[in-house]
Amino acid sequence: MSQTVSTIIVNYNAGDLLRQCVESVLNCELVVEIIVVDNASSDKSLEGVADLPRVKIIKNPINMGFASACNSGLAAANSNYLLFLNPDCILQANAVKTLVKTLSLSDSVGMVGGLLKNPDGTEQEGCRRAVPTPWRSFVRAFGLYRFANRWPRLFYDFHLHNEDMPNQATEVEAISGACMLVNRTVIEKVGLWDEEYFLHCEDLDWCMRFRQRGFKILFEPNAVVEHTQGACGRSRPVFVEWNKHKGMCRFYCKFFRHQYPGVLMGVVLVGVWFRFGFIATTHLFRRFGLSQEKRRV
Numbered sequence: 001m002s003q004t005v006s007t008i009i010v011n012y013n014a015g016d017l018l019r020q021c022v023e024s025v026l027n028c029e030l031v032v033e034i035i036v037v038d039n040a041s042s043d044k045s046l047e048g049v050a051d052l053p054r055v056k057i058i059k060n061p062i063n064m065g066f067a068s069a070c071n072s073g074l075a076a077a078n079s080n081y082l083l084f085l086n087p088d089c090i091l092q093a094n095a096v097k098t099l100v101k102t103l104s105l106s107d108s109v110g111m112v113g114g115l116l117k118n119p120d121g122t123e124q125e126g127c128r129r130a131v132p133t134p135w136r137s138f139v140r141a142f143g144l145y146r147f148a149n150r151w152p153r154l155f156y157d158f159h160l161h162n163e164d165m166p167n168q169a170t171e172v173e174a175i176s177g178a179c180m181l182v183n184r185t186v187i188e189k190v191g192l193w194d195e196e197y198f199l200h201c202e203d204l205d206w207c208m209r210f211r212q213r214g215f216k217i218l219f220e221p222n223a224v225v226e227h228t229q230g231a232c233g234r235s236r237p238v239f240v241e242w243n244k245h246k247g248m249c250r251f252y253c254k255f256f257r258h259q260y261p262g263v264l265m266g267v268v269l270v271g272v273w274f275r276f277g278f279i280a281t282t283h284l285f286r287r288f289g290l291s292q293e294k295r296r297v
Contacts, residue, residue: 004080005030005032005100006034007031007083008035008070009022009036009087011037012040012063014045017045021090022034022036023052027093029094031054033055033078036056036058036087037073038057038059045087056076065195066177067194067197067198067202074192080183082181082182083181084179086177086179087231088231089226090226090227091114096223098223099114110213111182111207112217112219113128113219114179115221116178116226116227117227123161124176125161127161127176129173131204131207134252137248165221169218171218172218175217176203179223179225179227190215197247199240200244201244238284241276241283242280245272245275252265252272253269
């Protein structure tokens with residue numbers, strides 16, 4: 001089957017970043033179409049890509065959430081290779097070709113992600129990672145990963161960006177939904193994105209299900225992507241955090257209830273919402289402080 005790629009980009013008020021993203025994809029080989037699924041943006045981001053070639057636009061009347069929009073784009077795509085890409089990503093010219101080559105190494109490879117870099121050139125957290133189990137998340141939240149050198153099995157950090165960079169594709173437990181190349185035939189075996197997630201953790205869910213069905217997930221360091229993380233959610237930080245923590249609860253209950261039965265899972269969920277309360281309060285105080293400062297000026 002032809003190794004052409006359909007790129008699916010879910011947009012929500014990405015501004016000028018959307019056009020930069022689409023232009024970078026157009027510079028990549030093998031891409032035959034770019035499907036932009038817009039979740040009722042209120043800015044002019046769609047106007048910036050309307051004149052570009054190979055771009056199809058799907059306009060949702062309301063914000064359907066990331067997973068639902070991905071499934072809409074998937075249904076409209078024509079290629080067997082599907083690249084799910086965030087609108088705040090910029091691909092290097094060889095990125096797609098490199099990802100396709102890696103995905104084609106074996107039928108056992110189900111998903112490949114590239115090297116996500118911050119605008120300053122550093123590797124981004126979450127680019128390659130282990131599955132954030134409730135215990136690993138606890139270790140991360142309270143900084144206990146600092147003891148990993150002494151007790152690595154107990155205080156293992158699920159973010160792997162501080163580990164040595166491999167020279168070639170390497171298997172990992174999970175990659176970021178900001179850049180995922182998958183094979184349509186594998187999706188038919190694993191299933192679509194879980195639309196019960198609105199925003200965040202749906203990528204981890206998919207990674208879990210890919211691995212449960214016996215498919216490998218590879219991190220490809222030679223496919224470089226610049227990612228301005230969180231650009232689409234900066235105007236609504238509390239809304240984003242709410243859905244992030246709601247997604248965490250669904251993820252934990254769906255995959256780890258057998259490991260954290262009864263009261264223990266209840267403690268985990270209380271911890272998740274306690275964390276949300278702390279973060280949301282911090283955002284609100286920061287916003288209040290900025291508004292007060294503007295008034296004084």
